[in-house]
Amino acid sequence: MIGRLNHVAIAVPDLEAAAATYRDTLGARVSAPQAEPDHGVTVVFVELPNTKIELLHPLGDNSPIAGFLAKSPAGGIHHICYEVEDILAARDRLQAQGARVLGDGEPKIGAHGKPVLFLHPKDFCGSLIELEQV
Amino acid sequence: MIGRLNHVAIAVPDLEAAAATYRDTLGARVSAPQAEPDHGVTVVFVELPNTKIELLHPLGDNSPIAGFLAKSPAGGIHHICYEVEDILAARDRLQAQGARVLGDGEPKIGAHGKPVLFLHPKDFCGSLIELEQV
Numbered sequence: 001m002i003g004r005l006n007h008v009a010i011a012v013p014d015l016e017a018a019a020a021t022y023r024d025t026l027g028a029r030v031s032a033p034q035a036e037p038d039h040g041v042t043v044v045f046v047e048l049p050n051t052k053i054e055l056l057h058p059l060g061d062n063s064p065i066a067g068f069l070a071k072s073p074a075g076g077i078h079h080i081c082y083e084v085e086d087i088l089a090a091r092d093r094l095q096a097q098g099a100r101v102l103g104d105g106e107p108k109i110g111a112h113g114k115p116v117l118f119l120h121p122k123d124f125c126g127s128l129i130e131l132e133q134v
Numbered sequence: 135m136i137g138r139l140n141h142v143a144i145a146v147p148d149l150e151a152a153a154a155t156y157r158d159t160l161g162a163r164v165s166a167p168q169a170e171p172d173h174g175v176t177v178v179f180v181e182l183p184n185t186k187i188e189l190l191h192p193l194g195d196n197s198p199i200a201g202f203l204a205k206s207p208a209g210g211i212h213h214i215c216y217e218v219e220d221i222l223a224a225r226d227r228l229q230a231q232g233a234r235v236l237g238d239g240e241p242k243i244g245a246h247g248k249p250v251l252f253l254h255p256k257d258f259c260g261s262l263i264e265l266e267q268v
Contacts, residue, residue, distance in 0.1 A: 001160055001161025001162070002160045002161060002162050002182065003182070003183055004182060004183050004184045004185075005139070005142070005182050005184060005185050005187075008139070008142060008214060010259050010260075010261055011260075012259045012260075018259045021257070021258060021259065024231065025227075025228060025231045025233050025257075026135055026136045026216070026228075026258075027135025027136060027227070028135070028136050048136065048137070048138060048139050048216070049137055049138050050138045050139060050184045050185055051138075051139045051184055051185055053139075055259065072260055074255070074256060074259075074260035075259040075260035075261070076255075076259070076260035076261055077211045077214065077260075077261045080142060080187075080211065082160070082182070093159075093161070094159060094160075097158065097159045099159055121208070121210075122208060123155070123159075124155060124160075125144050125146045125152045125155065125189065125208075125209040125210070126144075126145075126146075126206055126208035126209035126210035126211075127144055127209070127210055127211050
């Protein structure tokens, strides 16, 4: 069911410093910061040959990563995103097997303009998983 | 400098259950468990079209992931591995910029039979990074 690893998302307390680390120290290609007010984050994309790293910084008062950074002030890996072809079929398969989908179970439009769902870390080896329909 | 994302490593408290989650619930192709006594882990490889997930379980008395699982008993994302062409050149560049390489700074032969180094999470957005020469 799951396809490509779409991205690894890293929450960072200082977006400029994180972008400089990836650009200057690790020598990767990084984008300009991109504000995503609907998703409560500003994002820098790190383009690798086979996938992306997304450096996420809170934007606005209800950022979904504010709590994570309060617990891990130095930042850390926040989630991994797998691609699926049909997000409703994926959700139904997961729920039929007893896995928990976060929120009300209805896909939202994610930061890439495509339908996404998040899965409960307790059902997936302690890691937060995003599914994105591609 | 960094190239492909070689893998994302997830430490898991129950390798059989984690493999079943990826195989049956997420519908991915997973390998049989592979003992890596020299590295203190048993690994299940999850093959995605563009990269791998490695499910790691402690093996032996001095596993490098035992401490992580003691702090996070449900498991979690342990590290991400980026490929480099020349690990000594990568190390020298990182150290020249003040980034800390773990251990004595000399590459070790990693679980894939290739030279690897680990970088200090405090210098890389709170995430443990492995570099592997390919």
